[in-house]
Amino acid sequence: MAWDRNQMAARAAQELRDGYYVNLGIGIPTLVANNIPDGMEVTLQSENGMLGIGPFPYDDEVDPDLINAGKQTISQLPSSSYFDSAFSFGMIRGGHIDLTVLGAMEVSEKGDIANWMIPGKMVKGMGGAMDLVAGVKKIIVVMEHVSKNGDPKFIPECTLPLTGMNVVDMIITDLCVFHRPDHESPFRLIELAPDVTAEEVAEKTTARYES
Amino acid sequence: MKKIYPDAAAALEGLLSDNMTICAGGFGLCGIPERLIDAIRDSGVTGLTVVSNNAGIDNEGLGKLLRTRQIRKMISSYVGENKEFERQYLAGELEVEFCPQGTLAERCRAGGAGIPGFYTKTGAGTIVAEGKEHKEFDGETYILERGIRADLSIVKGWRADEAGNLQFRKTARNFNLPMATAGRICIAEVEEIVPVGTIDPDCIHLPSIYVKRMILGAPYDKKIEFRTVRQREAA
Numbered sequence: 001m002a003w004d005r006n007q008m009a010a011r012a013a014q015e016l017r018d019g020y021y022v023n024l025g026i027g028i029p030t031l032v033a034n035n036i037p038d039g040m041e042v043t044l045q046s047e048n049g050m051l052g053i054g055p056f057p058y059d060d061e062v063d064p065d066l067i068n069a070g071k072q073t074i075s076q077l078p079s080s081s082y083f084d085s086a087f088s089f090g091m092i093r094g095g096h097i098d099l100t101v102l103g104a105m106e107v108s109e110k111g112d113i114a115n116w117m118i119p120g121k122m123v124k125g126m127g128g129a130m131d132l133v134a135g136v137k138k139i140i141v142v143m144e145h146v147s148k149n150g151d152p153k154f155i156p157e158c159t160l161p162l163t164g165m166n167v168v169d170m171i172i173t174d175l176c177v178f179h180r181p182d183h184e185s186p187f188r189l190i191e192l193a194p195d196v197t198a199e200e201v202a203e204k205t206t207a208r209y210e211s
Numbered sequence: 212m213k214k215i216y217p218d219a220a221a222a223l224e225g226l227l228s229d230n231m232t233i234c235a236g237g238f239g240l241c242g243i244p245e246r247l248i249d250a251i252r253d254s255g256v257t258g259l260t261v262v263s264n265n266a267g268i269d270n271e272g273l274g275k276l277l278r279t280r281q282i283r284k285m286i287s288s289y290v291g292e293n294k295e296f297e298r299q300y301l302a303g304e305l306e307v308e309f310c311p312q313g314t315l316a317e318r319c320r321a322g323g324a325g326i327p328g329f330y331t332k333t334g335a336g337t338i339v340a341e342g343k344e345h346k347e348f349d350g351e352t353y354i355l356e357r358g359i360r361a362d363l364s365i366v367k368g369w370r371a372d373e374a375g376n377l378q379f380r381k382t383a384r385n386f387n388l389p390m391a392t393a394g395r396i397c398i399a400e401v402e403e404i405v406p407v408g409t410i411d412p413d414c415i416h417l418p419s420i421y422v423k424r425m426i427l428g429a430p431y432d433k434k435i436e437f438r439t440v441r442q443r444e445a446a
Contacts, residue, residue: 048238049385056441064433065383071239071436084388086320089313125289131313134332165336
């Protein structure tokens, strides 16, 4: 049984540590917030200028001046702080954020990531993704193992324009987890989803990795 | 010197010209200078280069200036949620310079701080780095990005005093602060103007030196792009 979206997010949440400051991307990464282990203190950063993201507001507490980077309404916590975009990205670029979880269209065996544009399609822009992968201490990619067409997404070289070069530390797919201890080492297959075999992963992966 | 103007059109008097560059604050529809955008639309000024993280949505924010074809070029990090933008961009009518969000914020901060360029890791090894100077620092590759200076900045604040000291509210601060510093002239629209001395000087986000003109823009009907809520559990 492959992992579903929430199980992938729950697996990413296992990488959280007490006291971490974390930035979560849009989509499956956002679900990581629902899987923070009880008793663990994790502070979420929103790159539009907030530390300490609270849950979605109650209907009568919705505030147009309080949104996350996905432009969704959120709430504040007693420990929250606000700042401007330049300060926010100083925090990100300056290596003060411990962990980020992002989606991707492709990841290469050298840790390159492509997640912002498909040539020939309408380009919406990279937003803060390039800054996050360049600056955050640990980069976790959460993505489906293969594309909608069944093509591998963990591949020898990215075919799409890059978001960052040699930046990814861990890849969590619906089938398995790849990890590397540093940016010089190859990725290693460290975990399989229930009932998924190493052979199935090998079949659906063209990137080189250690097993 | 009086900084308070009766309305947005009066505040923009003498500052607009075709083909100028404008820095606009806001993130999505949060904290956008909507009164000033409306007045710029009504002025008919054209050929604008607009530096803004986003481009509004159809008929909201900068989307209004796109609809009237007053914008020639956008410098932005993310422009989704805008059909008219997409149409003009794909038709080659609108020039777009995509800039990573943090680099965009820093380019404006730097421009406003008298720093013409800076090196950043962001975008190294990507198409963003193409044609830019590369430099190694401590074994890592950085690219040179230019500071941005604009002819005019338009920002949205929450509360100002009569001297032009500004406070922002929650995540509506976003790009308003760096954008305010990048323009040769900055106009702020705010929700409330209070007498000098009302705001604790320790709690001012943008000192008055940056705000040359301002207007009271209230009442605002603030738009929400994605209204997400949770349910109260039954008692």
